[in-house]
Amino acid sequence: MPKCTIDGTEIEVAPGTSVIQAAEQAGVRVPRFCYHDDLPVDGNCRMCLVEIEKFPKLQIACGTPVIEGMVVKTQVTSEKAKEAQKNTLEFLLVNHPIDCPVCDQAGECYLQDQYMDNGLHDSRTVLEDKIAKRKVVDIGPILLDAERCVVCSRCIRYEREVTNTNLLEFVNRGGSTQISTYNGGPITHEYAGNLVDVCPVGALLSKDFRFKMRVWFLKETDSICPGCSTGCNITIDHRDGEAYRIRPRRNVEVNKSWLCDPGRDLYKTIGADRVTAAHRHGGTVAAPSEILDEVAAKLQAAGAATAFLASPHASNEDAFAFKKLAFSVGGRLDFRVGNPQDKVAVRKDQILQREDRHPNTQGLLNLGLGVSGVDVLLADCRAGKVQVLVLQDADLLNDPAVADAAKNIAYVAVMATHQGPHLQAAHAVIPAAMWAEADGTFTNFENRVQRFKRAFDAPGDARPRFEIALALLARLGQPLNAATAGDVFVEMAVEMKTLGDLTHRSLGSKGVIAGGNIQAQATA
């Protein structure tokens, strides 16, 4: 473990750590454009120049590994390094169009940040004399503006190393260098959104987010992508109860810094066509408490002649409360509609996506929600042995087998998020919150329990599913000692040995693999 000194702070780092990473660990952020935590080092932008003792010249912090006894002075303590960075920045800005007012990157742009930190020079290039390059080039889901590019090659390395598609390359030379796709063709793979995140400036911008919102208005909430069983860490950017975009959040052990485009698009499902009020068959709106009273009465009356279908879209907390609800009346319980458990770890591609398009199949398996066997349960429904059917997700009614089974049931209660014709099969519709509107945890394919946080309130009367189940349990006279998702998690951890004494808080931002050495992971 080599030791080095960065700006007077002595720090011990892992072998092979670069100076830029060591500085980060010492609490100093060296400015950079081309260096990216999850891409190979290129060292072309020359922004991260630092002074290292015994080196005759300034060195790039990203491409210099730390060796024993190294003494580094970054821009914080070295005037020389600061001056070099300032000059580098001026060169990078020579042909920059300075169109921040129209650029969507403004507010999260490395050029802006670093100009404010150590630039603040007057431009020596007249705007009219700058080299004109291609602007607003449509390359599929993203737009390319070559004038704003700082030629850092992050996108090119991403294409080369992460997606293996090599769709972007430099063309021309010198000041006229710009990035381009082959013959201006579109980016075809499902990971194009990452190019926008990887780009430190406004050269690659999302067509979907274009001009929608200035980024400084947006609030960030840590969350988990509900798109498949991989469980990528994400940030939901939202304002006034409306989600505007989803960005990946770095977690080296799950998704690094990447996210697929289908995952990015999931924010669109939050606002559209939501169920906001509890209603009965035919659409007569009723107070939520009235509907809950009715459902509880029906459950009480039916007793064991009930069936509960959980959804792998639900969080662990939702599922646990739902299980308690099913057990309280002794009803049938399962969730494996369409056999998601067979696909939970099957890769859809070589990067992130998995075949199982539910975020929490593994969590529900761990909780033991598959007790009755889904085929037996549905057969009982068809045979008329079941009087009350409770669905944790109204989407289950879109499955022909479930829809067919529901026809024979006297009373079908569903927790629904979205409006649709499928809700007509239900006798009681209880509005439910989506993942962005509730706290909770998902367990991904490798048993990693990861926490997502509530970004904003659910619309109308919609409540998180675990709250609905808790309300029903209270009405059935078997209340669970829990009010929040965190409380439910603690109750769950008491019952499940694999969770140890984990709490929402000790899961941290990176999640913990359940069943492993939980203590060691939680403290790491």
Add this chain to the structure above:
Amino acid sequence: MASSVITVNRDTRPGYYPILYGMWLTLKNMLETLFVKGRSATIEYPEKKRNISGRYRGVHLLTAREDGTPKCVACYMCATVCPAECIYIEAGERPEKKIEKYPTRFEIDLLRCVFCGFCVDACPEEAIFMSRENDLVGTSRAELIIDRENLMHRGKLAEVGPGYRPVDHDVRRPVRIAALERLKSEHGIVPGMPNSPR
């Protein structure tokens, strides 16, 4: 705690004195207003109007380019800085690639506006000015939420004149000229046209 005694010179004149003085003042002003030309304290509004300062912060204006489109590029700087949160903008795409953004909606809620002029200061494009228009009336609330077209064509502008606005119409020019002169004097460089094709 040490306290210091303040000696106050109390008015020793009798109590009716200020009343008489006040009545005299009123009478004087009344007579002056009635009979002495040019000494009137009031004006015959709305037939006559006061001269208002050129920096007066009245109703806003949006300026236009030569082709009549708004200069505004929907950067949201004014909406960001606005302390009353009265500016609502929606951005859209312009066909011209050099300036690709423009406001499809630009509304100012004049009932919320506190007329601080921060929007004018924040604007990087000199697209929003203020006029000297201050007699603002409407018969409904909706009427005083004024949209882009209204802001670009205020009928009263010719009558009242422009108010608070950036002093120099190209504030960047002196900086640019200074930078070029420094380049020439210090390094002997005169920037020419770039040799690459545009």
